Amino acid sequence: MARTKQGKRSFGAPRQTSSGRWQARYTGPDGKQHTGPRTWEAKDDCLGWLSEERKLIELGVWTPPAERRKAEEAARTAHVLTVRRYCDTWHENTANTHKPRTRTLYRGYLNNVILPELGDLPLDELTSARVKAWFAKLAPFPTRNANAYSLLRTIMNHAVDEELIPANPCRIKSAGTKKRKVEPIALSPSEIRHIASLMPERWRLLVLVAGFGGLRWGEVTALRRSDLKLTPDDCAVTVARAVARIKKEVVIDTPKTEAALRTVSLPPELYQQIKAHIGTYAGAGRDGLVFPNDSGEVVHANTVRKQLKKVAEKVEMPKLRFHDFRHSAATLFAEQGATLSEHMAFMGHTSVVMSKRYIHANPARNREMAQRMWAA
Incomplete structure (x- = not known):
């Protein structure tokens, strides 16, 4: 311990640094040396901090200054909206x-x-x-x-x-725009039919419904018998629900958006295939799944993906994905002269931008329209 000029023993050891400012140091009840949270210009201020520390020790409420500062900072942070x-x-x-x-x-x-x-x-x-x-x-x-x-x-x-901040700090141009890692494949009607024919019989209709109806994987695998409208002249499916897998749990709920709730017409040529498929593979009753797995439950994507991969190799399209059938349906529907609003309704899109992502320009279609303009 240092001594004052009067010879009395003082608490701590104030030290003047090379900058001329004063630093406080003392040995605490834990036997360790502790320093002040900062330096002081005046020695009296340094001694004042040491005096406060000594009072805490005498009252039996002392804790290491560093721990105290952390606790104070945590208390301040607790009231800050992060x-x-x-x-x-x-x-x-x-x-x-x-x-x-x-x-x-x-x-x-x-x-x-x-x-x-x-x-x-x-x-x-x-x-x-x-x-x-x-x-x-x-x-x-x-x-x-x-x-x-x-x-x-x-x-x-x-x-x-909520007036918590004056403006949105997220202002990076196009940062929220999704960039495709893999370019989708737009299949022709004959290619869709050919790929379907090479799939195991159980999954042929699933490919055709996705390829000509544009349904998402979760939508097509959630279809029930009651969702089908079947006559020789009118085939249609109503999308009323969708399947999602969350942490290996199968969840069947309404689709993500209201726009996805829709009825999609299918080519009437599928009438006989749909009837045959239902009679052989669909679950029983109105609520029976149209495309169940062998156990009668919702089919896992990997089950069909493995089969599709084998077929994709055969037709020399190794990058073909199931989603490409939906993309192909979107492209084919647009090529028939659908308006943008018709296309959005067909695909179950909520925005013009989403539909535009699925429409490919077709050179042959462009030539046909140019010729029509000349002849009009």
Whole structure:
């Protein structure tokens, strides 16, 4: 312990640094040396801090200064609205707005992409520069990154609406636009029929319904007998539900959007095939699945994917995916002269942009329309 000029023993050891400022040091009840949280210009201020520390020891309420500072910081942070707290609150408050599959995806984007980098920031300190820096450092997964960015932008729009921030900091041009990793394949009607013929008999109609009706995997595998309208002149399917797998659990619910609730006409040439398929493979009763697996349950995507992969190799289209049948239906429907609104209704899209992504320009179709213009 140091001594004062009067010879009295003082607490701690104030030390003047090379800069002329004063640093406080003392040995605590734990036998370790502790220093002040900063340096002081005046020695009296340094001694004042040491005096406060000594009082805490005498009262028996002393804790190490570093631990005390951490606790104080945590207490201050608890009252700060961080990006993490706001995102978590938004996710809870929208529980009844999104489908279970969507909620699972959003939770994954928050936990794995957004919050690790931005979560601890105070909400009002999330600037455009910080968002750009975060987005630039993301690993190269274009679709995931676009979805995560779009989610963050949506959540920040809510923060703007609630007047918690003055403007949305998510302003990166085209960051939310999904970029295809693999270009889809647009099949001709004869190619769709040929591929279907090479599939195991159980899955031939499934390919034809997807290829000429444009149904998504979850929609076509959720079809029940009651969803079919069958006459020799009019075949149609009504999309009333969709299958999703969430953590290996099969969930059958209404489709993701109201636009997906639709009735799609199929070529009447499929009438006999549909009747034969139902008689052989469909589940019993009006609620029987149209395309069940061997056990009568919802078929797993891998079951059909394995078979499709074998067929794709045979027809020399190794990159063919099941989703390409939906894409092909969209392209073929557009080529018949469908208006954009008709196309959106056929595909179950909610926006013009979504339908445009599925429409391919066809040179032969362009030539035909040019000739019609000349002859008009």
